[in-house]
Amino acid sequence: MNGRLQSELSIELRNDDKAATMPSYVFDWYMNLKASRKTAATCRDYLRKVNNFLSYINANVAKVTTDDITERKVTGYFISIQRKVVNGEVMSTSDSYQSTVWSCLDNFLGYLLDHGMIERNYIRGVSKPRNHDLDRINENRILLTEDDFKRILSAVNCESDSKLQKRDKALLLLFMNTGIRRTAMSNVMVSDIDFESRTLRIIDKGTKRHEYVLNTELIRTLNDWLSVREVVLRKNNHKAKDEGYLFVTANGGGMSDETISYTVEKYTKIALGHSVSPHKLRSGYCSILYNKTGDIEFVRRAVGHSRVDTTQRYIVTKGSEKEKAAEIMEGLL
Secondary structure: OHHHHHHHHHHHHHHHHHHHOOOHHHHHHHHHHHHOOOOHHHHHHHHHHHHHHHHHHOOOHHHOOHHHOOHHHHHHHHHHOOEEEEOOEEEEOOHHHHHHHHHHHHHHHHHHHHOOOOOOOHHHHOOOOOOOHHHHHHHOOOOOOHHHHHHHHHHHHHOOOHHHHHHHHHHHHHHHHHOOOHHHHOOOEHHHEEOOOOEEEEEEOOOEEEEEEOOHHHHHHHHHHHHHHHHHHOHHHOOOOOOOEOOEOOOOOEOOHHHHHHHHHHHHHHHHOOOOOHHHHHHHHHHHHHHHHOOHHHHHHHHOOOOHHHHHHHOOOOOOHHHHHHHHHHHHO
């Protein structure tokens, strides 16, 4: 995991530099995050979100004082992040994104309140958005099948850049063969792959370690991508240092959660006529395994859930249970 440690230290140094340019109360809050053993990636995400919030108050973040942070500014900002513009079209942001922004502001404002810098934690006046993403999986009854997965992979052929085509196919195939979370995917390092033992070892949710077995097709596809990764990394004479992320953009950095979501939604829209999130690919992975085996404990272990009831929320079945039950009972009675 040396590559991961090096990346963690690299991110931490950049976080330190970024925090040093922000108001002193932000720097102190950031140091509190580090002392609380938040990962460097989490600290980076929180710093970005707080920077965006302060930019809403004043484009010159360094000039924002705690007196400028008011209930009106907090609620106004939170309303503003509930919409985004993609290719000229106004869309709602996801429940999970709104929830993470709320949690970040809650942490930040809670720190300011505890240290007597503001009167109240203003975000607490806004109900925390409930993440309906898991509920919608079964509400919408979207059952992704093996054929759907194959169509999504075929849609990658629409990408005109052959190098990005190899990257995106590897990304999708890794989702489909492991059920890995989007946040974990954005942090996978090249060094996490052991080609000799055909395994992928990752750290998810800060401290959870997972190991996945990679099949022959996935190994081949990953090698295809790695054969051109350096070219993509250096596209347009980019001179950025290779940080070791498995999936990179033309700008040289690792693909963000948002970029990964956009990539998945792009190809699923082409293949299925409607976009599907990485979370639903994870649901599809669970559903396919369950419909093949009927063994929910097997699925739980494969996907890495701690509890079966969590796995149950991911699974969409073929809806034939009642018919099967009737057939069984007819043979018994």
